Amino acid sequence: MPKKKSEDSAPGNRVKLRGLGQMYRREAGGNWHVSFSVNGQQFRETTHTDKYNDAVAFLKKRIGQIEKGEFTSTKTDRVMVADILRDVIEDYRVKGRDWLRTAGPIIEKYLIPAFRSMRVANLNVSHLRKYVSDQLAAGMSNASVNRHISILRRAYNLGTVSGKVNAANVPHFKEVALEENNVREGFWTHEEYVRFRDALPEDERAVFIFGYWTGCRFSEVTMLRWEQVDLEGRMVKLRKGTTKNKRPRLIPLGNAGLGDLHDMLVAQKTRHDALCPESPWVFFRRGSITPGRASARRGNRVMDIRKAYLAARTATGIQHLFHDLRRTGVRNLVRAGVPESVAMRISGHLTRSVFERYNIVDEADLHDAADKLAKYVTGKAAPKESDKGEE
Structure with missing residues (x-):
């Protein structure tokens, strides 16, 4: 040497x-x-x-x-952070990821302006900490900042695979991860569901009903095509590429007249055939109803229900999130006595630990447990058959 x-x-x-x-x-x-x-x-x-x-x-x-x-190559030292961030947008676009609507604005509005003049080889934890500090000072939540950093980490991972980033130059993103207060505790009661459902317009109402009765994620609901719906067999088939874990699954619809799910899809099919039979989407936009003139939006996929959803929250005073429907769906399956393994197949959870994060015990469950205990201790509960035999 x-x-x-x-x-x-x-x-x-x-x-x-x-x-x-x-x-x-x-x-x-x-x-x-x-x-x-x-x-x-x-x-x-x-x-x-x-x-x-x-x-x-x-x-x-x-x-x-x-x-x-x-x-990998000396060229990796000349690649800019903005280049690999744009690769993330292209990756989501090519794969048809629904999250592009969220990630795109974050990249263009926040990440590229912050790291525009920086090479991928020069970005380090100090730069990440400064970015995190600046966003927190601007009032951004811990969860939102973490989403920004996760997009940046995704850019480096894609860059490593494509040869644009040297593996030795990938920062330690875990060092800047913030603690999130993301306790999952929102649930819909059936009475709240009915009130909120009736406050939504027809297009958004169908999406909401499907979410409540199935516990499906918003993107899983809105990407449904009619070829996936078997009304006669009372089953919906979620495709492999449309679920979060990339695995297909079956959603049972139940019989007609039992709840809103099956009846809603029958009504939705009737609307579809009358308004836009050429549209592949189960949840579509009706568009304007000007006589003698077809709406440009008619038959388009429902992709965003925020405006109608916020109006319904104001009208009803119910502040639950749409994702709370997923937690509610999981809990309702368990409370209805559906075996846990079957409930997990319907909800799409691969592990019991993640499933339990959604099957949360709320205050009503605790009060119910206390009532059952009191009845048992005071002798108000009917004795079990095994207890009768012992007597």
């Missing part, structure tokens, strides 16, 4: 370093460049410094990356 030299005693404009490669500069006093070989392929790049010892350290770092299998 080369001995450390003072800058004054550094050799001429070209130096061979045993076991490392070569260093050279195009003119005296200029920046040092390095030359090294990887699997027979020659690489050359600038060290961005005219200091001999700093240039040697740069070359040693490169050789260390090669030995660990972390080196």
Whole structure:
């Protein structure tokens, strides 16, 4: 290994370093460049410094990356953070991810402006901490900041796969993760469901009904096509690519007249056939009803119900979130006596630990348990058959 030299005693404009490669500069006093070989392929790049010892350290770092299998190309050092962030948008677009509507504005409004002039190789935890601090100071919640950082982490992961990012340059994103107050405790009572349902317009009401009775995620509901609905067999088939865990699953509809689900889909099919039979979407926009003129929106997929949802919250005073329907659906399945394994297949939860995060005990459950205990202790509960035998 080369001995450390003072800058004054550094050799001429070209130096061979045993076991490392070569260093050279195009003119005296200029920046040092390095030359090294990887699997027979020659690489050359600038060290961005005219200091001999700093240039040697740069070359040693490169050789260390090669030995660990972390080196991909010298070009990765020139890739900008904005480039790999735009790759995330393109990745979501190509894969048809519904989350593009959320991720796109975050990337364009926040992340690209913040890291526009930064190379992927230079971003570190200090830069991430400053970004987190700035967003918190601006009033952003911990959960929202974490979503921003997760998008940035996604960009680096995609960049590593595509060869745009050197694995050694990926920051430790976990170091800036914030604690979230995301306790899942919102539930709909059936009375709240009925009031809120009746306050929604027809297009949004159908989406809400399906969410309540099935516990499906919003994106799973709105991406349903009629080819997935079997009204005669009373079953809906969620496709592999439309579920969060990428696995298909079956949603039972129940019999006609039992709840709103089956009857709603029958009514929805009648509306569809009358208004827009060519549309593939189960949940579609009716559009304007100007006589003699077809609406441009008619038959379009329902993608956003926020305006109608907020109006219904104001009208009813019920402040539950749409995602609370998922927790409610899981709880209702369990309370109805559906076996846990079957409930998990309907809800799409792969592990019991995640399933239990949705099957939360609320205050009503606790009061019910207290009543049952009191009846048992005071003898008001009917004795079990086994107890009668002992008597």
